Amino acid sequence: MTLTILGNNSALPAFDRHPTAQIVSVGSEVILIDCGEGTQIQMQLYGQKWRKLNHIFISHLHGDHYFGLPGLLNSMSLLGRTQPLNLYAPIALQAILDQMMLAADSQLNYSLHFHPLTAGEASLLVENKSFSVKSFPVEHRIDCHGFLVEEKSPHGRKLLPEKCREYQVPTYFYHRIKNGEDYERNDGFTVKSEWVTIPALPGKKYAYCADTRYTESFIQHILHTDLLYHESTYLDEEAEKAAQRFHSTSKQAAKIAKVAGAKKLLLGHFSSKYKDLQPFQEEASEIFSNVRVSKEGECYEI
Numbered sequence: 408m409t410l411t412i413l414g415n416n417s418a419l420p421a422f423d424r425h426p427t428a429q430i431v432s433v434g435s436e437v438i439l440i441d442c443g444e445g446t447q448i449q450m451q452l453y454g455q456k457w458r459k460l461n462h463i464f465i466s467h468l469h470g471d472h473y474f475g476l477p478g479l480l481n482s483m484s485l486l487g488r489t490q491p492l493n494l495y496a497p498i499a500l501q502a503i504l505d506q507m508m509l510a511a512d513s514q515l516n517y518s519l520h521f522h523p524l525t526a527g528e529a530s531l532l533v534e535n536k537s538f539s540v541k542s543f544p545v546e547h548r549i550d551c552h553g554f555l556v557e558e559k560s561p562h563g564r565k566l567l568p569e570k571c572r573e574y575q576v577p578t579y580f581y582h583r584i585k586n587g588e589d590y591e592r593n594d595g596f597t598v599k600s601e602w603v604t605i606p607a608l609p610g611k612k613y614a615y616c617a618d619t620r621y622t623e624s625f626i627q628h629i630l631h632t633d634l635l636y637h638e639s640t641y642l643d644e645e646a647e648k649a650a651q652r653f654h655s656t657s658k659q660a661a662k663i664a665k666v667a668g669a670k671k672l673l674l675g676h677f678s679s680k681y682k683d684l685q686p687f688q689e690e691a692s693e694i695f696s697n698v699r700v701s702k703e704g705e706c707y708e709i
């Protein structure tokens with residue numbers, strides 16, 4: 408699983424940093440998280456294929472997180488997309504998009520399935536054989552959601568022979584039960600594959616914490632991730648402003664990574680007042696050692 412940053416700035420584009428958008432590649436698909444202005448251009452620039460895109464997640468309806476969406480949706484239609492697309496976002500976005508289509512007297516050539524996110528609630532949004540995506544509420548000035556992407560283990564499952572013996576699974580069935588089949592014994596008892604196997608290697612976990620003030624209210628949803636992306640709009644000296652505007656500082660992001668037991672932290676959503684991002688790295692490193700400042704166009708292995 409990889410993460411490509413298409414934009415990592417807050418409200419205003421500045422210093423070659425675009426507003427928020429990022430691509431997670433998992434299995435044979437890519438998913439898009441947030442869609443700030445210029446996302447379709449950034450996708451072209453960084454070689455991201457819309458044909459692999461079936462799911463788009465929008466954290467909240469501040470413009471720097473979705474102003475690129477109408478353009479992207481429209482371009483995919485013009486380029487001949489017919490495969491359906493799933494969009495997960497706060498409910499008000501549906502009316503906004505409908506109104507734009509109505510005013511333009513146009514239609515998309517593909518089905519756009521709108522899945523409203525419920526304010527204040529965590530939920531499982533997608534689950535397929537390659538990955539799952541869950542949303543969780545964060546604390547911003549308006550309804551806002553973080554996302555947890557969990558990869559299904561690409562390495563299959565490992566057999567536990569002692570468990571097989573305990574449940575009286577015959578050796579000729581080992582291969583099948585390892586591949587997910589259940590075994591029915593002569594006495595009618597069914598031995599479930601998951602009782603006698605474990606994932607060979609766990610899949611990777613990525614959490615996107617969207618725009619949020621410092622809060623540990625969603626920690627339980629982001630425990631022990633391989634990579635945690637947390638906003639750090641401001642440096643620590645602006646902690647008061649950050650709290651007033653429901654944003655976080657570099658040190659607060661680092662504290663969340665530490666409390667949540669993340670393996671790695673990636674900082675983003677920088678205020679356009681900062682040209683040099685090195686101080687973000689330095690401040691966060693005082694609290695959490697494995698931290699990086701996100702860079703547009705960069706691809707991170709999760």
Ligand SMILES: [Zn+2]
Nearest residue numbers: 467469547618
């Ligand atoms: Zn926001």
